[in-house]
Amino acid sequence: MGSCFSAESRSPLPGSPLSPHLALDYPKKGYSRKKPGSGSFDYRKGEALHRIPGRLFLNGSTGVASLYTQQGKKGTNQDAMIVWENFCSRTDTVFCGVFDGHGPYGHMVAKKVRDHLPLKLSAHWEVNISSEDVLREISLNTAGSVNSEETALISAGEESRASVDLDETEKLPEIFKTLKESFLKAFKVMDRELRLHTNIDCFCSGTTAVTLVKQGPYLVIGNVGDSRAVLATRDKDNSLTAVQLTVDLKPNLPAEAERIQSCKGRVFALRDEPTVARVWLPKKDAPGLAMARAFGDFCLKDFGLISVPEVSYRRLSEEDEFVVLATDGIWDVLSNEEVIDIVASAPARSSAARTLVHSAVRAWRYKYPTSKVDDCAVVCLFLDSNSSNLSHASSAKAKVQPTSMDHINNESEKDDSLGVLTNLDRSGTVRTGENVDSPKAKQQEMNSELGIDWSALDGVSRVDTLLNLPRFVPGKEDEKARK
Secondary structure, eight states: OOSOOOGGGSSOOTTSTTSSOBOSSOOOTTBOOOOTTOSSSOHHHHHHHHTSTTEEOSSEEOSSEEEEEEOOSSSSOOEEEEEEETGGGOTTEEEEEEEEEESTTHHHHHHHHHHHHHHHHHHHHHHTOOHHHHHHHHHHHHTTOOOHHHHHHHHHHHHHHHTTSTTHHHHSOHHHHHHHHHHHHHHHHHHHHHHHOSSSOOSSOEEOEEEEEEETTEEEEEEESSOEEEEEEEOTTSOEEEEEOSOOOOTTSHHHHHHHHHTTOEEEEOTTOTTOEEEEETTEEEEEESOSBOEEOTTSGGGTOBOOOEEEEEEOOTTEEEEEEEOHHHHTTSOHHHHHHHHHTSSOGGGHHHHHHHHHHHHHHHHOTTSOOOOEEEEEEESOTTSOSSTTOOOSSOBOOOOOHHHHHHHHHHHGGGOOOOOSOTTOOOOOOSOTTSHHHHHHHHHTOOOBOOTTOOHHHHHHHHHTOOBOOOOHHHHHHHO
16 A cells, blocks of 8 residues: 555654655755756657657547546655557557656656656667667676666566577567567666656655557556556456456565565565565665565665566457556555456446546545545556447547646545545655645646755665655645645
């Protein structure tokens, strides 16, 4: 249920430095101010990216997909999502992904990965990188120094190379072998870019990513973290059943825990949440990451955390109807079977993702009445876009319904009518800037105008600094905007 949890932040007092209202635009010494467009990501380039036909990242639907996200009660919505039709200029190809950010700047990391990972995947797919090229570049770049992530990537490359030996060449299509290498390379380059990014501090912030490429009957999935992909298919009795396509990559998995511990990272659960295993630094009870793989989170990258994706493949059949990609805000309260039943019973495909999110919010309030509802993001990809198994199926023409943050917040406020009181957030996720609708916050996020000079701090000091950022106190204009 949680992503980041520091032992020091289990009981923050109102107004204390550990309260969830961490500053996003607090004009304190140590913060750098940059002019718009001065960072590595030019806002004008982002505008051009968001105008690409067939690329949808806001609440809405197309002829083949429905997507929806809603802010929870922990602060800024740190979830992001994308559907990109005609991916790589291929008319029969779709890219989908959901990203669950965590940490003080998780929302910025999630959006950065959402925008740039598909571009990197497309580029490497186009040039058709072989596993030998990946391993050769790793060898040249590491120069004898290989950390846990490089070791995992080499292992993944060896597995991929082994997959083309013997009988495997007859079992796996060429698109899987090509896309697997492209996924491995794109995820590695994406994480390296985050490490070098000057305007987003990813030391204790990161994101999950569950992504897929569908081309014709082929489905290839790249997964990092604990978001999940589930397929709805018909069994021999024509009943709709759920097939989980990904594994939740959490520290409680034996292989993941072994890797982390071999790199001197620690894995254990807190006493008040014994079922949630977390990753900790060797000598400090921080940051308490509830996943074994993620983009960013560089404070843990030398201690077993990696961003190497698990890449899987499925050949679709006529019995397969749709795929649901969702962040853990959905899976924490709904089973795979419940999710596909909700999507299948939605009044229209265009509203399937929204129906699922609203059902999850209700389930949160019923199952965890004393916990804060988590952010939710859902992408429903329908595999038979030319038929109408669901009533009122959307037409082939895109029906984009962008939703503003104000509308998302209003939807969340409507759910508050249930009158459920919440206390301490049991997930312990580190969040920042609840007042995300203020003009300052919007402008700041737009230009990624956040940076702290970490060069003079060691690893432990950087963790302490993040956990003790000053509290942001909204002004009168911000209070008026929220009302």
